[in-house]
Amino acid sequence: MQNVHSGSVNSQLIHKHSLSALTIGAIGVVFGDIGTSPLYAFREALHHSAPMGGIEEAAIFGVLSLALWSLILVVTVKYVIFLMRADNDGEGGVLALLALAGRGTGGRTGVVLALGAVGASLFYGDAIITPALSVLSAVEGTKTIPGIGSGISQQTIVSITIVILVLLFAIQYRGTALVSKLFGPICVIWFLAIGGLGVMHISDYPGIIAALSPHHAVSFLASNGMIGLIVLGSVFLTVTGAEALTADMGHFGRFPIRLSWFLLVFPALSLNYFGQGAFAMAALERARLAGVPLETQDWFFLMCPESFRLPMIILAGLATIIASQAVITGAYSLTQQAIQLGLLPRMKIVQTSPGSAGQIYIPAINWLLLLGVWLLVVQFGNSSAMASAYGIAVTGTMVVTTCLAFVVVHKLWNWSLPKSMLVMLPFLVIDLIFFGANILRVVDGGWVPLAVGSLICLVIWIWVRGKRLIDIKENESVITLAELSKSLTNSEVARVEGMAVYLTANPDGVPSTILHNLKHNKVLHERNVVLNVKTAGVPHVPEEERAKYEKVDANFARVTLRYGFMDAPDVPQALARAIPKSDAPLNEMKTSYFVGRSVLSASKDEGLPFWQDIILIFLQRNAYNPAEFFHIPSNRIVALGGQVIV
Incomplete structure (x- = not known):
């Protein structure tokens, strides 16, 4: 049922836009991150294969085989073939899976909610590492330019990287509708270029094709113990960005993404890695003849002919900026979903394109990401040091994604438990092996995404628990609308002209704002x-x-508005449509919107622990104005509330 519906969504997308346009767009947005992995993944894996000496032939074949089979098993089989079927009305990503899993379990259970929170939290760690690592790797390519490369210091490279990143984040408020049209064509050129580079050098050592046999990967891991696991953690850099395949399904559709992968992206990546492997083998033979060990080199840029190296560095810089842009906008979208699902407090969300609801800008997230990116670049100073921090965030997200997907196939798709385990357990084992390999690098920098993820997870946990506690306390002595209407029959409450709209989280009871209005204003x-x-x-x-509109009695009506977790709520517009023609139409100038604004008070004796009270109070005080979040005119809103001890 799920697949039939999502298939119709994708068909509508393809019908609405040409298949070629969607495919080119997907190449730019979906594959920008994974497409820049050849800049550093093969280099870092080979570097860790020889901690005490030179690089050997077995390491080159082993690393290349591991990289190719990671692309086949993790990206192609798990994401492209299987997980892209687990979409939520055409949308994907960890929070879309959270919503699907919640639907399958009849509500967001504690375990499902925790998995969604962890997955979302780790994504933010990925969102600060991807721009820092990818742009820094591209700028470091200037060291390979003949004649001037040797004179460029690492501090100069760091400064150039920071300038590029600051400019990238500074222009986010303008939106990306215009420049995003260039993303696809630039990335098409990028993939053709890196694939062409690989083809140029496979002839350096044609036997490198044998690395396609998985026995090289298995043999390397089996014979190298702990070093093999550390190398596996670096090899995982080849598949970072795979989660974008599902996260961006709603923008492009399943078929164009799959088409992009099989026709261009996967062949280009594979050819480039083969080329790097052959280039490294040729370098190994030269080193053996010279009687010196083979040291780690910047294989990607050295493969490029000197006359084309500067254009390739510029193209790499553009590709890394596109990869960074994709993860930045992904962070905006994830935040919007998290707010709608009640996982984070409201934030200011700016629509940057009148024609596309998905084009948004969130200032708070933008500047927090820039701060994190700046700290990473300054702290680590080079891409090799930073690469150690990369894998944990992505592998952690992949483990969460697999667990949520298991809940979906078992509970929502009604697969039997043995069938669900037979399909999902191999994916989980692969994810856990990669996660374990990356955990070994916590001290070297892997603590960064764990720290960021833990901080975000803590904020989500405190916010969700705190809001539940507030709702419970505010609804302790709730009466129904019918009971209130009955009590008003013989009262002398003054009636005033116009309409009052009372926003509430509990539609069955009387909102506290009505009671405060009657108590203090007596109207x-x-x-x-x-x-x-x-x-x-x-x-x-x-x-x-x-x-949904329901007339309760002569005094009250009840309206329920439903929005998707990627919709932007516009309450006045929806309310005007909800009121039936038999009633008087909504007059915006004679309508007042009442919202609850409880004053939270920290307590050491009840509710949350005191330190959590302080964080909850800070979050609520800094939450975005509900009037603007719901597009309610600020001059028509009234905030009423009492004190709530948390």
Whole structure:
């Protein structure tokens, strides 16, 4: 059922836009990250294969075989063939899987919610490492330029990298609608170029094709013990960015992404790695003749002929900027989903394109990412040191993705437990092996994504627990609308002209804002609407299914608005459509919106631990104004609330 529906979504996408345009767009946005891996992945893996001496033939073949089979098993089989089937109405990504898993279990259970929170948290670690590592790797290519490379210091490279990254983050508020049209063509050129480089050098050592046999990978791991695991952690750099295949399904559709992978991206990556392997083998033979050990080199840029090296460095710089842009916009989208799902407090979200709801900019996330990226570049200073920090975030996210996918296939797709385990367990074993290999590098820099992920996870945990506690306390003595209407029959409450809209998280009871209004102002509007805004477990809710209107009595009406976790709520617009024609239409100038604004008070004796109280209070005080988040005119909103001890 799931697959049939998502297939229709993809068909509609392909029908709406030409297949070629979607395919080229996917090459630019989806594969930007994984496409820049050849800059550093093979180099780092070979470097760790020879900690005490020169690089050997077995290491070159072993590393290349591991890289190729990682691309085959992790990217092709797991993501392209299988996980892209697990979409939520055409949308993918870890939070889309969280919503699907919640649907399958009848609600977000503690384990499912924890997995989603961990996956989302680790993504932010990835989002600060990808721009830092990829751009720094491209700029380091200037060291290979004949004549001037030797005169470029590492500090100069770091400074150039920081300038590029600051400019990249500084222009985010303008949106990427215009420049994103160039992403696809540039990345097509990039993949053709790196594939061509590989073809040029396979002839250096034609026997390198034998690395396609998996026995080289198995033999290397079996004979190298701990060093083999450390190398495996570096080899994983070849598949970083694979999670973007599912995360960007909603923008391009499943078929164009698969087409891009099989027709261009996978062949280009494979050819380039073969070329680097052959180039390294030729260098090994020369080193043996000279009687010296083979040291680590910048294989990617050295493969390029000297006359084309500068253009290739520029092209690599553009490709890494595109890869960085993709992960930055991914962080925006993930944050929007997390806010809608109630995992994070509201933040300011700016639409940067009137024609595309997916083009957004979140200032708070933008500047926090830039701070993290800047700290990484300054702290590590070179791409080799930073590479140690990369794998843990991505492998952790992949482990979470596999676990959530298991819940989806077993609970939502109703696969039997043996069948679910038979399909998903091999993927989980591969992910755990890679995760274990990367955990070995915690001291060398792997602590960075773990620290970032832990911090974000802590914020999510405190926010979710705190909001639940607030809801419980605010609804301790809730009465129904019918009971309130009955009590108003003989009261002398003054009635004022216009409509009052009371936003509430509990549509069944009387919002505390009504009670505060009656208690302090002793008035009730002529028309009163209790409004509940819900986030559905789907990316988008169609306009015709958005609102549910219910007339309670002469005093009150109840409206429920449903938004997908990727929709931007516009309450006044949706409310105007929800009110039936039999009622008087919504008059914006005579409508007041009442929102609850509880004043939180920390307590050492009840509720959350005191230190968590402090964080929760800080988060709520700095949460974005609900009026602007829901697109309610600021001059029409009234905030009422009492004190809540947390």
